[in-house]
Amino acid sequence: MPALTYLIVLMVVPLTLVIAYAFLTAGRFGGVQGPVTLDNIGRLFEPLYLGILVSSVVNAGLATFFAFLIGFPAALAITRLPATWQTAALVAVVLPFWTNFLIRTYAWIILLNREGILSDALGLVGLGPVDFLYTRQAVILGLTYAYIPLMVLPIYASLQRLDPTLLEAARNLGAGPWRRFRTILLPLTLPGIITGCLFVFIPSLGNFVIPELLGGGNSQMIGNLVRDQFLKSRDWPFGSALALMVLALLVVIVMFQASASRRTRRWGA
């Protein structure tokens, strides 16, 4: 199994190293050395780092929420297209995801800058100029933009499996749009929604480029801390501890997701 060996050496071993380094001491010239210690884990609970962790989770969470808000109705709209158009419509959603994500982030610098297009447009109606760039809102916008295709795909997949007669029956029995959404669409597509949310939340949480390019100095996220510990301060053990915290958080969320999808399956049966 050459492929498996490859993944063990270049994925499992590196991730194990990160976990192990979190419990070691920083070497004087970078790298790691003994003794084994819990100091790095302890430092995670300093208010500075805890604050950045919380705001990272909030940013990633809001980006996920907005991606759902735009992505769900769009996915629903795709399922209502004629069958021959659905694939093309879906490809058009995924296409930007496969392009360079630095470029897509950079596009927002042009749009959001004080001399940029959005500010000019608002200036014409007397609301500008406005500084959108280098704000927390810009970071959340950038994260939503970067990962929204990953929200649409799984939601579309579970909407497609939905029996359309259920919605028709509900409509005939007098249920309004909100009620149909709440009692049929939402519960029956929940597994797809949760998968989509994870696909947006997970990469958002570790991203360091969008906070740096769109958020400026005040909107650091946990990814920026990890990057700085590894490439600037050269404190690899603490950088590993930060990464470990992200990993632990994700494991908790994925376990929660697994139990939630088990529960929905029981409802469905």
Next chain:
Amino acid sequence: MSKAISALPLWILYAFLYIPILVVVVMSFNASDSAYLWTGFSLEWYPALLQDADIMGGLRTTLIVAIGTTIISVVLGTLLALALERYFPSRFLDAAAAAPAVMPDIMLAIGLLAFYTLVGFTLGPVSVILAHSVFGIAFVAAVVRVRLSSLDPSLEEASRDLGASSIKTFWSITLPGIRPAVLAGALLAFTLSLDEFTVAFFTASPAEPTLPIVIYSSVRFGVSPQVNALATLLLLVSFVAVLLAQRTARLSDSLRGSRS
């Protein structure tokens, strides 16, 4: 509800997705060297790319890395798909094969940097190729698996029963059946590597940065029309590669399959 209104949410999503991309493309033809103010049409920024030593160096490294990644990913990804689909189906292996696609890329990036440092592996194009192939293998395996699962295994069994070796069976029965998926996987691995930033940023040598790293360094200090031109060309390459992949293997189906 009329058709036009029910499709409105989709148009909103498309506007959101494509307007920023369109702005970059339009501004790459701007005559002024301001990245924000449109002053007139010009093609001057495209030939200027060829004069930029950093960009040309980045392009060279990126092409080496993307080609190397494609080769490793296609060979090992196809083998992995075969193993998972035909020989050792296991949920644990499924998870391991999907992990690179769902993990925050920075985790793999720091892990690989730590690993390369520990074993004394010199950073350069090869270290980036090995790193990108971790993702590439996962994507190729996902695309090829969907195709394999729709292929009738009794053909392969018949070939073996008639005395063909496993290798002969693979070359004359299995491979022709999965060729479109392998090709699509190759195009995806290539695009993935071409555009990948985070892992390359941690595993490339500072002396030989890939193109996305060159873009990152220049964007950090502000926008320039030249970057717009470069971005436009890169967008074009990715669009063409993904659309080709879609045509060869009905990519959206395999994405739907692998992610549901």
